[in-house]
Amino acid sequence: MVSGSRRPNVRGRRASSLAAGGLVLAVVAELASAGLLGLSGWFISACAVAGAATFSSFSYIAPSGGVRAFAMARVAGNYGKRLVLHAAALHRIAAARTGLFDRAAAGERAQEDRLWSGDLLDRSMADADSVGMALIECTAPVAVTAALTVGAVLAVAASTSLVPAVVLAVGVVVMAVIAHRRSGTAREAEQHTRKVLRAEVVTAVDAWTEMASLGAAEQLAARTTARFTRLDTAREAAGRRSRRTGLAGGLIATATLIDTAATGSAPDAPTFVFVVLLSLGVLAQAEQLAAAAEARATAKVAHRRLTTSAPPTASAPTxxxxxxxxxxxxxxxxxxxxxxxxxxxxxxxxxxxxxxxxxxxxxxxxxxxxxxxxxxxxxxxxxxxxxxxxxxxxxxxxxxxxxxxxxxxxxxxxxxxxxxxxxxxxxxxxxxxxxxxxxxxxxxxxxxxxxxxxxxxxxxxxxxxxxxxxxxxxxxxxxxxxxxxxxxxxxxxxxxxxxxxxxxxxxxxxxxxxxxxxxxxxxxxxxxxxx
Incomplete structure (x- = not known):
């Protein structure tokens, strides 16, 4: 009896451990990617400068070893991240689905007359997937962006000055705020439009003969075309929002470069290239916060639907x-x-x-x-x-x-x-x-x-x-x-x-x-x- 009562806790701790380990590996992989990008740019620039100078000497052993180390860390981190994070997400999905079927089997006796129809079951299964995948689609990008920003800001401050580092940090915060404010219903609206379109197409195929006999085939085709137009409109709006976020990232990168070049003691060419590439890597990662915010909003709605009991129908007595x-x-x-x-x-x-x-x-x-x-x-x-x-x-x-x-x-x-x-x-x-x-x-x-x-x-x-x-x-x-x-x-x-x-x-x-x-x-x- 004791072992049976402890089993859910053991599974929960294992899932939490997998999630924590996966997030650590994700951070390591992205830090290695950013380090590889920045160090490679610095190394290439330094080699070019050293080669252009007369009688100059340049030791490539240490930078070359660092590039290889970052590359190996990136490959190993990405591989481990995929394995561990997906295992943790599957644990969460399994837990959400198990809870769903436990509720369905128990019948929630006070509301048992509420039918678990196929449509409701399909939607609930999709909600369970959304809750589980939020670890990969939301939590991991946010944790990686935060760790990468801190590391990049420290590296920029140490290699140049505090001003470009502060500009870079403020820029990432601004992009995060923009992503959060526009996250509310973007993905939910597109998913709803796609679901309505799918139902419309299935209905149109099933009812085509009958509608044709009634002379309503043109109206049915017009309705279906209107659904496709709405989906295209939703996708175009999402594309415009993504482009605006990318434009904000470009402006921030430009401001960082200007501040870097305008510092009292201008950095040498290799250091300047290092700062440029590192900043671009951080801002590229920050652009993923938009999708992460949308995934978080979707997961919150899904979790609320999975954990909140629907009221009984008006005609169902207790x-x-x-x-x-x-x-x-x-x-x-x-x-x-x-x-x-x-x-x-x-x-x-x-x-x-x-x-x-x-x-x-x-x-x-x-x-x-x-x-x-x-x-x-x-x-x-x-x-x-x-x-x-x-x-x-x-x-x-x-x-x-x-x-x-x-x-x-x-x-x-x-x-x-x-x-x-x-x-x-x-x-x-x-x-x-x-x-x-x-x-x-x-x-x-x-x-x-x-x-x-x-x-x-x-x-x-x-x-x-x-x-x-x-x-x-x-x-x-x-x-x-x-x-x-x-x-x-x-x-x-x-x-x-x-x-x-x-x-x-x-x-x-x-x-x-x-x-x-x-x-x-x-x-x-x-x-x-x-x-």
Missing amino acids: PADIRSWSTEQGIGFADYLLPPMALRPGRVLGADVARGTMLVVTGRSGSGKSTLLRTLASSLRQATEGHERGRPAVVAVAADDHLFTGTLGSNWRLADPSLADDEIDERLAQLRLNESGLTATTPVGPGGRQLSGGELRRVYLGRALARHPHVLIVDEPTTGLDGRTARHVLGILQNLPDTTVVVALHAVPDCLESAGHVTRLPLDHTSQEAP
């Missing part, structure tokens, strides 16, 4: 609004107060459903059926928390469930990884999806766009049945189905001897009117009172 229980004989609930948005607010509902039977919740649109099902699913999960063994206690199929991009087989294996393609094809045949030519290898498209509404409902249902739950809750299982297929699907739900089924329907079809193992729970004034 689990305290219902009292439920689950036993070997079935499930039940009581004291459920219809919320204010229902057609009959204030009404108290309750029911007992035996194992292997079905509860049908009926009522018009807006009568509160979906709200009741979400609340019941959340409450039953809390009631059975810690008691699940093998089969899940509760599986709910919402009206707006989600399919991930891929094949039918890959989506169903999320429910049961052991399913083979042949087994999936058999289950598809049971749901009469084979009549539409669907197989385990059929691609579903982004969000299931390649399937019809009726096919989607049966695919959602088949994925839930693959879990073989104790309680199956389905919202509108017959939406988009013709009468023959709807009766077939309801027949499957009626013949689950080990599963208690709760479904929401607008009206009870004829195939359920005479079924003795169906309990009807009406929610509007046109139906009979609840049992």
